[in-house]
Amino acid sequence: MAAYVHVPFCTVRCGYCDFNTYTSAELRGVTRQSFIDDLCSEIQFSAGVMTDSQIPVRALSSIFFGGGTPTLLEPAAFARILDDLRSVHGIETGAEITIEANPDTVTPTVLQDLASAGVTRVSFGMQSAVPRVLALLDRSHDATRMPEVVEAARAAGLSTSVDLIYGTPTETIDEWMCSVDAALALGTDHISAYSLIVEEGTAMARRISRGELPDVDDDTHAEMYDRADEAFAAAGLEWYEVSNWSVPGKESRHNQAYWRSDDWWGYGPGAHSHIGGVRWWNAKHPAAYAERLAGGESPALGREILDDDQRHFERILLQSRVRAGIDLAELGESGRHEVAGLIADGLVEGAAAIAGRLVMTRRGRLLADAVVRRITD
C-alpha cells in the first residue's frame, strides 16, 4: 500500500507544465494553512471510507509528496501529515518517504527539518544545467545551486534524485550532454529523465504554434535518450524503467508500486487513487476540494471499476516499460506472435525472450508505445 499526497502550489507556472498546480492569484481564497487543514481532514475522512468499503488497513510502504511544489509548505506540515497518515494507515518501519523539491525552495536547515519530520528521499527538479535552457523552460532556479542542495540533502541523511527534461525546443545535443554530465557529477542515487511533452494549452504550446519556437524533433529526442542512457550506464546508474535510472538497490519504491499496479491512496486536489481494481479521483481545484470536505462530503468526484481486460492492458503497458519486463505467458496469442518480429526489429531482447520474458532494448525503449501497440493489438 502506497500513498500519494498532492501539494498544488507553485510560485510561478513553468511554460511547459500542465500539472494541477496554482499560483497565489489562482487559489480563490485557499491558503497554505487552510490546505494543510483540508488535507488532514481528508486523511481522517479516508479512515471512514476504509471501514465502510471494507478496505483492509495496511501500513504504507511508500509515501510521495508531489506537486506542484511541496517544499512551499513548512517542514512542520509534513510531520503533521505523516502523523495523520500513521494514525489512519500505519507506516512501515523503513518506508520510503519522498518529497519533490524545487532547488530554489530549500536550504540546508529546511532539508534537515524535512528529514527530522520523517522524509527519507528528496527528488530535485533540476531539469537542465544550462541557463539558456532553464530560461526557455521558465525555471526560476539558478543551476549553480544544485551541488549545494544535493550535498545538503545528503548531509541530512536523505536519498537523492534529480529530474531532467530533454528535447526543449532549440536545445542542442551538447547542451543536453552538459546537463547529463552535471547531473552525474552530483552523485545522486537516482535520475529521472523525461522527454519534453508539449502539452496542449500551455504557454510553450502557444509559443510553438505562433512560430516563436520550433516544434520538438523526434530524432533529436532519440539521440538525446541514447546518449544519456550510455552516460548513465557508464557511471553505474542502471535503467530500471524507460525514464528512470538508479544505483542498484536505490530504485524508487513508490514508482515501482505504480508500475506493479499496487494499491495506492491519493490525497489532495485532483489526486487519483487505485485500490483493488477501483480507481477514483478528487475534485481538481483546491477551493472545490476544500468545499466538499467542509460540507462533510468525500472529495472524490468520480470513480471507475477496471474490468479484467483493462487491468490486463494496463499491466502490460506498465510492466513492459520496466527492466524486469513481462512474462511472455501474460501476452495474448497475437501478442506472442509479434515477439519474433520485435526481436528482428531490434526492439526486444532475444536472450530475455528465450528465457520467457519480454524486455525492451534501448531502441525498444525509444519506441515503447509502438512496442506496446504491437503486443496488445
Ligand SMILES: C[S@@+](CC[C@H](N)C(=O)[O-])C[C@H]1O[C@@H](n2cnc3c(N)ncnc32)[C@H](O)[C@@H]1O
Ligand atoms: C510536475 S513536476 C513537480 C515537481 C517540481 N515542481 C518541479 O518542477 O521540479 C514533476 C516533474 O515533471 C516533469 N514534467 C512536468 N511537465 C513536463 C512536461 N511537459 N514534459 C516532460 N516532463 C514534465 C518535470 O521533470 C518535473 O520535475
Ligand code: SF4
Ligand atoms: S515548478 Fe514544477 S509543478 Fe510548478 S509549474 Fe513548474 S514544473 Fe509545474
